[in-house]
Amino acid sequence: MKDKIILAIESSCDETAMAIIKNNQLLANVVSSQIKNHQDKGGVIPELASRLHLENIDKVFKEAIKKAEITINDIDVIAIVDGPGLVGALHVGVMFAKSLAYINNIKILRLHHIAGHIYANEFIDNFEFPLLALVVSGGHTELVLMKEHLKFEVIGRTLDDAIGESYDKVAKVLSLGYPGGPILDKLAKEGHNIYNFPSPKINDNDFNFSYSGLKSAVINKVNQLNMKKESYKIEDIVCSFQDSAVAPLIVKSLKAIDEYNIKHMIIAGGVAANSYLREQLTRKVPKNVKLTLPPLWCCTDNAAMIASLANHYNYDELDNDLSFGVNPNKVLE
Ligand code: KG4
Ligand code: ZN
Numbered sequence: 001m002k003d004k005i006i007l008a009i010e011s012s013c014d015e016t017a018m019a020i021i022k023n024n025q026l027l028a029n030v031v032s033s034q035i036k037n038h039q040d041k042g043g044v045i046p047e048l049a050s051r052l053h054l055e056n057i058d059k060v061f062k063e064a065i066k067k068a069e070i071t072i073n074d075i076d077v078i079a080i081v082d083g084p085g086l087v088g089a090l091h092v093g094v095m096f097a098k099s100l101a102y103i104n105n106i107k108i109l110r111l112h113h114i115a116g117h118i119y120a121n122e123f124i125d126n127f128e129f130p131l132l133a134l135v136v137s138g139g140h141t142e143l144v145l146m147k148e149h150l151k152f153e154v155i156g157r158t159l160d161d162a163i164g165e166s167y168d169k170v171a172k173v174l175s176l177g178y179p180g181g182p183i184l185d186k187l188a189k190e191g192h193n194i195y196n197f198p199s200p201k202i203n204d205n206d207f208n209f210s211y212s213g214l215k216s217a218v219i220n221k222v223n224q225l226n227m228k229k230e231s232y233k234i235e236d237i238v239c240s241f242q243d244s245a246v247a248p249l250i251v252k253s254l255k256a257i258d259e260y261n262i263k264h265m266i267i268a269g270g271v272a273a274n275s276y277l278r279e280q281l282t283r284k285v286p287k288n289v290k291l292t293l294p295p296l297w298c299c300t301d302n303a304a305m306i307a308s309l310a311n312h313y314n315y316d317e318l319d320n321d322l323s324f325g326v327n328p329n330k331v332l333e
Contacts, residue, residue, distance in 0.1 A: 004076045004315065007064070007100075008307035011093030012085025012113045013138070014044045016056040019303035020068040020075075021311065026123075027068035029304040032056045035179065042172050050088030057096050072104050077318070079310035082110040083330030084139065090326035098322050107318040109310055113301075114140055114332050115152060117268035119312070120298040120305035128264040128290055132256050134249060136277070137269030138164035138179070141209045141249075143256050144332065149312050152332045155260075156207025156252060163245055164271045166211040170241050173219045174234055185274050188242040191235030195221060197244040207252050214244055242276055250280050257289055264290040273299040 003022050010017040014034040020027045034052045038044045065071065080097040083090060101108050118133045133144040133152075141158035161169075164181055171180025176187070197217045200210040218241045225232045257265060265285055271277065273296050285291045298305055 005068075005070060005074050006077045006079055006109075006307055006310045007075045008079040008303040008310055009093045009097050010081050010113070010116065010301060010303040010306050011053045011057065011089050011096075012081050012083070013089060013301055014038055014049050014052075015301040016053050016060050016093075017301060017303035018060050018064040019307040020064055020070065021304075021307035022068075024311065026304055026307065027070070028064040029302060030060050030064045030067065031302050032060050039178050042178050043168060044086070046086045046088055049086055050092055053089055053092035057092060061096070061100075072100065075100075075104070075106055077107050077109055077310065077315045079109045079111050079306050081113045081116065081306055082324065083113065083327035085113055085326075085328060087326060087328045090328060094324075094326050101320075102322060105320070107315060107320060108322070109313055109315065109318060110324065111306055111309055112330055112332055114142070114144075114268070115150075116305040116309045117272075118144065118146075118152075118266065119309035120268060120294045120302075121266040121292045122308045122311075123298060123304070124295060125264075125266075125290070125292040127266075130260050130262050131264040131266065132253065132260065132262040134253050134265070134267045134272075135269050136163050136249065136267065136271035136274075138162060138168065140164075140269060141211065142332070143207045143252060145256070145260055154332055155256060156209065158209040158211060159201075160210050160212035161215055163209070163211055163249070164269070166215040166241075166245060167271065169215050170218050170238070173222050174237065176234075179270075181271055181274065184238045184242060185276065187235050188239040188276060191233060191237070191239030193240045193243045194236050195240035197221070197240050199244045199247045202248045202251055207256055209248055209252070211245065214241070242274075246274070246277050246280055249277065250284055253281070254284060254286075257286065262289055264292065266292045266294070268294065268299075270300045
């Protein structure tokens with residue numbers, strides 16, 4: 001049987017990304033990041049993101065097939081993220097996928113962005129079930145239970161802001177730049193938790209999270225200190241914020257491990273790159289539970305993770321229907 005070659009496309013936020021995978025072998029992984037274009041605006045501007053995807057997508061495609069040393073004719077399946085994400089950004093990837101599919105008669109597999117983040121972990125470990133995925137990104141904070149491949153049960157989620165969003169907003173109020181996560185991660189190491197900000201919902205008897213109260217508490221504290229012209233160390237603010245932000249993730253993950261007899265825990269999404277979160281999990285997850293921390297190169301948005309997810313599907317069942325759109329609020333199930 002001929003080897004199947006998958007082209008994976010990811011354009012849900014501010015990275016235009018394509019990866020090509022043949023069996024389990026990653027032949028190309030191209031990520032064109034727009035971060036620099038959004039940096040001076042303090043966050044992703046959706047309309048600008050769509051325009052930049054449109055400018056970049058063809059270049060990214062050409063680079064990917066060149067790196068993989070294949071031609072369009074070698075592609076058997078296109079795996080495209082149709083949600084969740086920014087509506088305009090998703091549209092660019094989906095329209096590109098549809099055009100390629102239509103002209104070259106290739107089948108399309110529509111995949112979920114967060115499921116992709118989860119499957120990034122398969123680059124280093126095979127999944128064991130029941131598996132717990134802690135999904136922490138700019139748009140998501142979720143605990144996902146998996147009893148088998150491709151079946152996702154969201155057992156807890158944020159009731160308001162996502163954790164990555166709170167990192168970005170705290171960085172913004174401290175004028176530290178965008179994206180805030182990596183900057184705060186470094187600064188926190190130089191500070192002490194002297195402010196004891198609240199950790200909302202940490203003691204509640206469920207698996208949900210809340211980050212808007214913590215974000216407001218930090219912003220209010222910074223504004224107060226500035227108004228009173230009191231001196232403070234930014235590192236202490238950041239360290240105090242990070243302690244309170246990460247604590248509920250650890251407490252609820254451990255509770256879920258216990259309640260669902262979890263054999264394997266993984267983390268996913270941009271905040272999975274956070275060194276304090278990784279250190280806390282390494283120390284606190286019981287040693288009889290396999291813990292996988294994805295390599296840093298595939299924590300933030302990329303298409304290799306989408307290709308890894310696509311590998312688990314049966315392509316023979318796909319039809320050639322191209323009458324689908326994007327789903328910015330796509331549910332993980
Ligand atoms: O998964 P991702 O690339 O995009 C979304 O799907 O949202 O995640 C981006 C988020 C941003 O909020 C960014 O600040 C955060 O991940 N992030 C981090 C770190 N690296 C990226 N947060 C904390 N610590 C980090 N080292
Ligand atoms: Zn993401």
